[in-house]
Amino acid sequence: MSHRVAVTGIGVVSSAGIGKEAYFKSCSRGLSGIKKCGLFPTEKLATDLFGEIDEGDFPPLCECPAGENRVKALMRPAVEEMMRDSEMDRAAIASYGPDLQLCFGTLVAISDGIAGYTARGKPAGWLEHVNDYLPWLRDFCGAEGGCWVSSAACAAGTTATGMAFDFIRNGLCRACIVGGADPLTESAAVGFHVLNALSGGMCNPYDEARDGINIGEGAAFFFFERLEDALRRHAYIYGEILGYGLTNDAYHITAPDPEGAAVARAMEDAVRDAGLNFSDVDHVNGHGTGTVINDQMELDAIDSASGGRKPSATSTKALIGHCMGASGALELAAVLLAIENEVYMPLPNLSHPVKTGVHIASRPYPCKIGIALSNSFAFAGNIASVLVGRYDG
Numbered sequence: 001m002s003h004r005v006a007v008t009g010i011g012v013v014s015s016a017g018i019g020k021e022a023y024f025k026s027c028s029r030g031l032s033g034i035k036k037c038g039l040f041p042t043e044k045l046a047t048d049l050f051g052e053i054d055e056g057d058f059p060p061l062c063e064c065p066a067g068e069n070r071v072k073a074l075m076r077p078a079v080e081e082m083m084r085d086s087e088m089d090r091a092a093i094a095s096y097g098p099d100l101q102l103c104f105g106t107l108v109a110i111s112d113g114i115a116g117y118t119a120r121g122k123p124a125g126w127l128e129h130v131n132d133y134l135p136w137l138r139d140f141c142g143a144e145g146g147c148w149v150s151s152a153a154c155a156a157g158t159t160a161t162g163m164a165f166d167f168i169r170n171g172l173c174r175a176c177i178v179g180g181a182d183p184l185t186e187s188a189a190v191g192f193h194v195l196n197a198l199s200g201g202m203c204n205p206y207d208e209a210r211d212g213i214n215i216g217e218g219a220a221f222f223f224f225e226r227l228e229d230a231l232r233r234h235a236y237i238y239g240e241i242l243g244y245g246l247t248n249d250a251y252h253i254t255a256p257d258p259e260g261a262a263v264a265r266a267m268e269d270a271v272r273d274a275g276l277n278f279s280d281v282d283h284v285n286g287h288g289t290g291t292v293i294n295d296q297m298e299l300d301a302i303d304s305a306s307g308g309r310k311p312s313a314t315s316t317k318a319l320i321g322h323c324m325g326a327s328g329a330l331e332l333a334a335v336l337l338a339i340e341n342e343v344y345m346p347l348p349n350l351s352h353p354v355k356t357g358v359h360i361a362s363r364p365y366p367c368k369i370g371i372a373l374s375n376s377f378a379f380a381g382n383i384a385s386v387l388v389g390r391y392d393g
Helices: 020-028 059-063 070-086 090-094 130-141 153-169 186-194 227-232 261-273 292-306 324-341
Strands: 005-014 100-105 147-150 175-182 218-226 239-248 283-285 312-314 371-377 382-389
Touching (some): 005 020, 005 153, 005 227, 070 130, 100 130, 147 153, 153 218, 153 324, 153 371, 153 382, 175 324, 218 227, 239 261, 239 324, 261 292, 261 382, 283 324
Parallel strands (some): 283 312
Antiparallel strands (some): 005 218, 005 239, 239 382, 371 382
């Protein structure tokens, strides 16, 4: 039996806002959370602008238990909000037993020094790995089923979404806690500096003058469940996960294939997985890093795959930076909230849009979105695309 998969809870921590309402308010108005970095020295980097969550923005960072590192400090309020929003406390989650799985996307398993900072940004003096985070997360929310992690680089959050979707629709469990989290680290900043991928100013996806990324941090978590269960308990439904596609362009360890064939195929697979056509897609939340090759390739792939239907496209990376393994989760939250509120999230720094058949804009406007794609691309050629739909009853 194939089950429909509903999203009934969202929790967000980002530089543009803490909590889903603040996050959506900032993003829908084009208010960026990218600012001067205070977490580590930036004198030798191409930029000092990052999507950092500092103590002034995020009081709970100051209130976390002594020694709790930044990853857990980011996850804690996002998971708490998701639980409140879905009306699921620890006891309710535990009552599912093995019928509730946990799917988590992150880069912490493969990044040096990811726990080298406490929540306050001070050196912690030890390293932790993903096998430390999953038991903590499992215990924190009360999950008793299986725990699964995706470390597919910057496609990790979107890949975790696809895993959870498969588990529920195929009857392997009734519900999933799904999310992604990654902290801002000096090692990531230095790495992208060495690759000449950092923007010299503010990230400007899909603009002719784009010159690179701003790195960000954050977390987003969701409660996925069978649609029939959501209806039975009268849960609020943000939307449905309809399908997903995974490909790999096998082109280069860090650079995307400029032809974009694997990107187009991932989007087409996600749409086909739902039994739909690309002409049904209203909107694409693009990977949109602001790098020269990525943006042109992605817009060309969307334009080519759309077959005459020209969807709107945007990128939240202009608002919160590139949040590494958490980016897919944060962008899924943006898509679901845009569908709910019927507002297109703008690109605030856009002045000279790339010439394309895809509609991109620098200002918000009302936009009823029925079907949307969210794309994530990553080093080693990893590509993931998830299809999301409005639930109209």
